[in-house]
Amino acid sequence: MQSVLNILEARISEVMGEVSGQALRQCSGQAGCPALVRPATDARFGDYQVNGVMPLAKQLKTNPRKLAEQIVAKLNSATADKLSDICESPEIAGPGFINLRLKPELIAANLLQISKDADRLGLEKAEKPKTVVVDFSGPNIAKQMHVGHLRSTIIGDCICRLLELQGHKVIRQNHIGDWGTQFGMLINYLVNVVYIDAAMKATGLSTKTEYDLSSLRDTEELYRKAQERNKTDKSFADVSRYWVVQLQNGDEQAKRYWEKIVSLSLSESKEIYERLGVLLTESDIRGESFYNPKLPGVVAELKKKGLAVESEGAVCVFPEGFKDKEGKPLPVIVQKSDGAYLYATTDLAAIRYRVGELKADKIIYVTDARQGLHFEMVFAVARMAGWVKPQTELVHVTFGSVLGEDGKPLKTRSGENVKLKELLDEAVERARKVVEEKNPGLSEDEKKKIANAVGIGAVKYADYTNNRTSDYIFSFDKMLAMEGNTAPYMQYAYARVRSIQRKGRDKGIEVDKEIAQSQSISLTEPSELDLAKHLIRYGEAVSSSAGDYRPNYLTAYLYDLAQKFSSFYNDCPVLDASSDKRPTRLLLCDLTAKTIEHGLHNLLGIEVIEQM
RNA sequence: GCGCCCGUAGCUCAGUUGGAUAGAGCAACGGAUUUCUAAUCCGUAGGUCACAGGUUCGAAUCCUGUCGGGCGUACCA
Numbered sequence: 001m002q003s004v005l006n007i008l009e010a011r012i013s014e015v016m017g018e019v020s021g022q023a024l025r026q027c028s029g030q031a032g033c034p035a036l037v038r039p040a041t042d043a044r045f046g047d048y049q050v051n052g053v054m055p056l057a058k059q060l061k062t063n064p065r066k067l068a069e070q071i072v073a074k075l076n077s078a079t080a081d082k083l084s085d086i087c088e089s090p091e092i093a094g095p096g097f098i099n100l101r102l103k104p105e106l107i108a109a110n111l112l113q114i115s116k117d118a119d120r121l122g123l124e125k126a127e128k129p130k131t132v133v134v135d136f137s138g139p140n141i142a143k144q145m146h147v148g149h150l151r152s153t154i155i156g157d158c159i160c161r162l163l164e165l166q167g168h169k170v171i172r173q174n175h176i177g178d179w180g181t182q183f184g185m186l187i188n189y190l191v192n193v194v195y196i197d198a199a200m201k202a203t204g205l206s207t208k209t210e211y212d213l214s215s216l217r218d219t220e221e222l223y224r225k226a227q228e229r230n231k232t233d234k235s236f237a238d239v240s241r242y243w244v245v246q247l248q249n250g251d252e253q254a255k256r257y258w259e260k261i262v263s264l265s266l267s268e269s270k271e272i273y274e275r276l277g278v279l280l281t282e283s284d285i286r287g288e289s290f291y292n293p294k295l296p297g298v299v300a301e302l303k304k305k306g307l308a309v310e311s312e313g314a315v316c317v318f319p320e321g322f323k324d325k326e327g328k329p330l331p332v333i334v335q336k337s338d339g340a341y342l343y344a345t346t347d348l349a350a351i352r353y354r355v356g357e358l359k360a361d362k363i364i365y366v367t368d369a370r371q372g373l374h375f376e377m378v379f380a381v382a383r384m385a386g387w388v389k390p391q392t393e394l395v396h397v398t399f400g401s402v403l404g405e406d407g408k409p410l411k412t413r414s415g416e417n418v419k420l421k422e423l424l425d426e427a428v429e430r431a432r433k434v435v436e437e438k439n440p441g442l443s444e445d446e447k448k449k450i451a452n453a454v455g456i457g458a459v460k461y462a463d464y465t466n467n468r469t470s471d472y473i474f475s476f477d478k479m480l481a482m483e484g485n486t487a488p489y490m491q492y493a494y495a496r497v498r499s500i501q502r503k504g505r506d507k508g509i510e511v512d513k514e515i516a517q518s519q520s521i522s523l524t525e526p527s528e529l530d531l532a533k534h535l536i537r538y539g540e541a542v543s544s545s546a547g548d549y550r551p552n553y554l555t556a557y558l559y560d561l562a563q564k565f566s567s568f569y570n571d572c573p574v575l576d577a578s579s580d581k582r583p584t585r586l587l588l589c590d591l592t593a594k595t596i597e598h599g600l601h602n603l604l605g606i607e608v609i610e611q612m
Numbered sequence: 613g614c615g616c617c618c619g620u621a622g623c624u625c626a627g628u629u630g631g632a633u634a635g636a637g638c639a640a641c642g643g644a645u646u647u648c649u650a651a652u653c654c655g656u657a658g659g660u661c662a663c664a665g666g667u668u669c670g671a672a673u674c675c676u677g678u679c680g681g682g683c684g685u686a687c688c689a
Contacts, residue, residue, distance in 0.1 A: 034629085041632065051631055054669075064669075094632050095669060140689085177689075314687050323614065325685060336687045343689050370683055372616060400617085401682085438651060466625070470618070471682075478624065482651035484637040485625090492651050500648050544628060556626070559636085563653095570644090570653045589648095612651075 001113055001122035003539035004086065005048065008100065009037045011082045012050055015074045019067070020060055037100075039537075045093065046101035047533060053096045064096030072098060102533065108521035110536040115515065115587060121598055123539050125167030133171045133354045134160050136366035137273075137280060140177040141265040141287070142186055144220040145272050146417035147410050147474075148368075151399045154460050154605070155468055155551060156366035157278040159397065161603050162546035162554075171358050174280055175350065176269075176287035178262050182223075184244030187257040188236065189226035191243075219265045220419070262289075272420050275456060277605035291349040295341040298349045299334050307384055313337030319380035322373075332377045344378055351382045355392060362393040364549070369398035369469070397549045400471035402463075410474050428455030430476055431488075439612065446611070453607035454480070457487035460606055464551035465559075485559040490600060493562035494608045496569065497593040502610075504575050504586070515590050518583035527568040528588065534564050535591050542603070551604065558599045565592045 012035035020033055036052035053071060057064035072090050075082045083090065088101040114122040136156020139145045145153075156172075164170045230237045246254035266282065273280050299315055302308035307317050316331030324330045334345045354360045365375055375396040382388050404410040410418055432451035435442070442450070462479035465486075466472040482488050504511045523529045541557030544550075574585040600606045 036629085036631090038628075038631085045632075049631085054631070058669080097632070138689095180689095312686070316686080323685085325613070327614075328686095331686060333687050338687085340687085342687070346689095367689095368683095369617065371689080373684055374689085376616095398617090434651085439649090467627095470625085473624070475624080478638075481638075486637090488651070489637095492649080496649060496652085503648055548628075550628090552626075553628075556636090563636095566652060567654085569648075573648070575648055611649080 001110070001117070001539070002124050003543065004102065004106070004110070004536065005037055005039075005540050006543075007086065008048060008050075008083075009035050012037060012071070012075065012098075013052070015080070015082055016052065016056060016071055019070050019074055020056055039540075040099065045097070046088075046091070046099040048087075048100040048102075050090075050098035050100070053098060057096060065092060068092045068096045068098055104521075104523060104529075107523070107529075107532050107536060111521055111532055111587065111591065112519075114536065114538075114591060118594065120165075121538055121591075121594060123165060123542060129167045129169060130361040131169045131171065131359050132163050133173055133358055133360040133363045134163070134366065135173045135175050135350070135363065136160075137278070138175040138177065138367070139265075139269055141262050142177075142182060142219050142223050143265075144218055145269055145420040147402050147420060147423060148417055150402060150420060150423075150459075151368070151463060151468070152366045153273070153278055153280075154276060154463060155397070155399055155549075156364075157276075157280070158464065158551045158554075158604055159364060159366065159546075159549050160279065161605070162542065162549075165542065165603065166546055171354075171360070172280055172284040173286050173350075173354070174284045175346075176266075176285055178265075179288035179292050181244050183247055183258055183261065184242070185226045185230040185237070185240040186222060186261050187243040187247065187254055188240040189222065189229060190257050190260070192236070192239065193225075193229070218268060219261065222261070222264075268421075272424075275424055276460065277456070277607070279605070286350070286353070288346050291346045291353070292341075294349040294353070295345050298345055298352070299341070302334060302348075302381075302385060305385060307381070308334060317381045317384070319377055319384060322377055322380075330377070332381050344374065344381075347375075347378045348382060348385075348387070351378070351394075352387050355388050360392065362395065364395045364397055366397045366399070369400060372396060372398060395549075397468075399468040400466075403471050403473045405473060405475060407473065424456055424459065427459045427476060427480070428452055430480055431455035431458065434480065434482075434488075435612070442611075450609050450612050453609045454488050454491060454612070457491060457600075457606040460604065461487035461490065461555065464604055465555040467552050468550060485555065487600075487606060488612075490558060490562050490596060491607075491609055492612060493565055494593055494596045494600070495610060495612045497565070497589045497596075498610050500574050500589055501586075501593070507575060509575065511586055511590075514583050515587050518587055521587070522581055522584045524581070525568075525572050527564070527571045528585070531561075531564045531568045531588055531592070534561055535588070535595060538595050538599075541599075554599055554603060558596060561592065561595060 013033055016033040016035055033056050034052050035050050036055075037048050037050050040046050040049045053068045054064045057067045060067065069092060072092060074080060075090060076084075083100070086103065086106050088103060091099045093099050110122070134156055136159075137149060137153040139149050160170045160172055230240055243254055247258055266285075270282075299308060302317055303315070308315050309318075310316070311331060314331075314333045314337045315335035316333050318329045318331050322330040332344050333342055334348065335341055351363065354363050367375075375394075379394045382394070383390075388394060402410045412418055428451050431454040432447065435447050435450050435454070439447075458479040462474075463472070478484075479486055480488060482492065501511050521532075523532055538557070541554055545554040568588065572585055574582065574589055577585050597608045600608050
């Protein structure tokens, strides 16, 4: 089902092209006359407004109101009747707006159509599906996931879900940091402290064993202890360097320890992904170690193509238009003077793999805004090298930082990054307290389930609902508030609908049958009509959200929906409604629940709950 | 220095290639409740869209400058 907005845009644009066609080509040479149909800014103007007449009139150097009249006349003309199946007769207003009001029959027909399509709620699929690689999350192995990974992980996840819904082939790529010099000290620590100490204890040579592998609660602790030892013990640091070399050279023992560390860390990440409802699996992992063997080839080819040159001992590519502090050309360094490779090299190898092997039409990078320059330059080099086709899209989807209440990047009191696990634990704990207070009668199981859904949902929803490009201030109190655009408010709205349906069934009303059999729609109350109109616009919200990779467009829609439902709920009894009104109201309830569930659960990965 | 992003109500934030009288939530004030879950709804009040110019039928949005903040800027990722 095509969204009303798209149909209107297409039909009106066509007519505008016909009305202006030749004249337009003469004046500007531009093709196409977008109607710029937008939701009306004020309900008094109807449901949609056409904004495109005025810019067109400017191009044609004609009077916008006169032009609007011509367009409306053409839209209405008997031969080219473009609107009467959708809208009432269009009205011209202000300097040259065309206002459109939906016909009740269209609203009714769309509601019924959505109702019949339980899986997709009438959402259309892309005409030309693309293969889209989405690079997101990318935690550092050997350290726990912290708040710095939250946004990439969940925004990336949402983008994947949106694009998949639109019918694109989405390939998730988790570019984990599982390679590098830090593994030397970690391996060294495992070998020399964990295993040797344990062995000495086992053989009675030592009674003082501080750690064995099982005592390591997590990779964070391993990292911290190894780092501490590396700093204070010079000979330990020397041995760490030895392990780096061993690992690079493919030494079996080094590899075994490395694998141990990676798998320990991955199991921690997996746990976080599951709690967050993020659909990343092990098969999506293509980390630095995966690209490591390909790096010499990347550099060699850049050299062969004459793009990479030696500068100050390092191998560099100088894409055009980038300058350093002194205004001199800024390089992308692909190999350090000591021979080591860098992030840029890995990213270039990844682009080759994604275009060459994965056949990507588009690659989306979900990382914070600070990496903007890095990607700009890497993209430039990849294009210079001919590793991406001109039509291949490389998109950097950026986001701002998560700040504490003081407006500075969120840290613990001791200045460390806040662990994602602890953040989620606290959110769930706080949600639990609220459940306990509001609904003490529920069973332990239900309380746990609700606290989990609300707590995790609140963290995610708060992030999604902020414009991704700006920083936002993290506040448990605000995200867990029952009022306002929050997860609990949305979940509550859903739970209320479900409650109506439960009550109805208890009363012996055959809710599903009544909905399935409802052929005519009766929208009499303003809040009913308002809700109905909003329900048929879900597709618009999804496509604008996906088009700009902005989850907040979707949350804004969902919040509007929940508010409109609440008004309807207040004004219109459902179960006690007269028999001519009840089927429609049951249908509105059902579609509200399905839409909230689809948005929250299918697209944002946030759990809905039947009661709270 | 240069580049990128940002500055909107007391607070937290929306604002869709420039569109009609700039919107929400919180906080404040006033109303609605023998409830289909009030974890709700309705209303009132609150603004020099940082500042100054410019572009045009029309600017929070585009351009120039100023002030304030964040980030980046040769071997981290």
